[in-house]
Amino acid sequence: MSADMVRFPARRTTCIWIMGPEAEGGWLVLAGEHGWSHGDYDAARDEARWMARNLGLPIRRKEAAP
Numbered sequence: 934m935s936a937d938m939v940r941f942p943a944r945r946t947t948c949i950w951i952m953g954p955e956a957e958g959g960w961l962v963l964a965g966e967h968g969w970s971h972g973d974y975d976a977a978r979d980e981a982r983w984m985a986r987n988l989g990l991p992i993r994r995k996e997a998a999p
Contacts (some may be wrong), residue, residue: 939961939967939968939969939970940966940967940968945965946964946965946988946990947990948990948991948992948993949963949981949984949985949990949991949992949993950963950964950981950992950993950994950995951974951977951978951981951992951993951994951995952994952995952997953974953977953996953997954974954997958972959971959972960972960973960974960976960977961977962977962980962981962984964988964990
């Protein structure tokens with residue numbers, strides 16, 4: 934998947950977020966207090982699906998602001 938992981942403050946996990954694309958073209962997958970960056974949407978979606986199956990959570994997508 935991705936080697937880049939970003940730690941966020943602890944919070945209750947209710948879904949897996951796919952966010953992007955960012956200005957640099959990357960995508961971010963968020964699950965609770967952890968985030969993973971991806972270079973393309975397909976990789977982000979695959980990771981989000983894997984986490985959603987294993988955590989029993991839905992996936993939500995948020996488009997980056999223009």
